[in-house]
Amino acid sequence: MSTQVGTVEEVVLLSAGGEAVGRVPKAGVHHGATPLHLAFSCHVVDTDGRVLVTRRAASKVAWPLIWTNAVCGHPAPGESLEDAVRRRALDELGLVVPGVRLVLPRFAYAAVSAGVLEHELCPVVVAVVPRGSSLTPAPAEVADHRWLAWAELSASIDADPAAWSPWMRLQLGLLEGPPTHWPTAVDDTLPHALRPIG
Template sequence: MLPPVILVNEQDEPVGTMEKLEAHQKGLLHRAFSVFVVNKNGEMLLQQRAQDKYHSGGLWTNTCCSHPLPGEDDLAAAHRRLMEEMGFDCELREVFSFTYRAAFDNGLTEHEFDHVFFGTYDGAVLPDAAEVQATRYLSLDAIRQLLLTAPDTFTPWFHLAFPKIAAFIEEQG
């Protein structure tokens, strides 16, 4: 059985909990987070989701994403999952949030209030093979090009979050 997710309303106020798969089967709004990490050259660390993930297997996406556990702070959850999925941790800060809904061919629906975190890291990346098939650092311009030429190779939430996080990164210099 998968862990529970935090069901929320449109203002991100908790309204209950539900087992993760059931929430995705019913398409109910729940809290999530996405972590975007860049190196000192401003290149973004992307992960290719493991092929056997419950949805979006084999697609490229941001460094790490998941759901906080009931009673868990979003930032603490982001640090926990960054270590579990990618084998490292770094300083993170929340930069924005957004809500999205995406239906998948397997009948599951992501309907998430997504908190977006940003960090910088230049050390070793040791991904969990059960979660991550591959990793790579790419420049923001290379990612923009791939989103135009190979859009189906990226997750739906990456398409939505990338323009705003890229603008944030570029503003930071």
């Protein structure tokens, strides 16, 4: 459960070692000199092995209308990684995520879109949901979504890399095969700012 107070969504600022060093409102953290902060990426797969991908809303300041993994977000101060994933999956997709599996505990990246620097320490997880799971994407977050077989997804990215988010391309470059085959990582390698999963 999120520990945010009131309606101001906050982001956790990090040291280079992954320790929490402050918090700022999410609305003001992303700009041309964005500080390192805590985030996550979740890849959602259904029980038939299809991967859920989403297209970012046109109203997004950075990477509008770019295809990416199912859901990304920022854990609130004191919020666990699993709780943050569940919260954002429900907020962005109307999707109930039963649980998550950690695959890249210390993934980090920096990238620029339209003058906005994204600078995140961004653990990566996988969630498996039943085939036919109900989705009600929030228009302010998601312009479109698709369920793709792994071969379709790989071919789409190879054919047009620029249509896909830089973080997703980097993550898939570190992992082999479909998400159901990615090795599980251990919680004690997560950034210090996060509680262990479970």
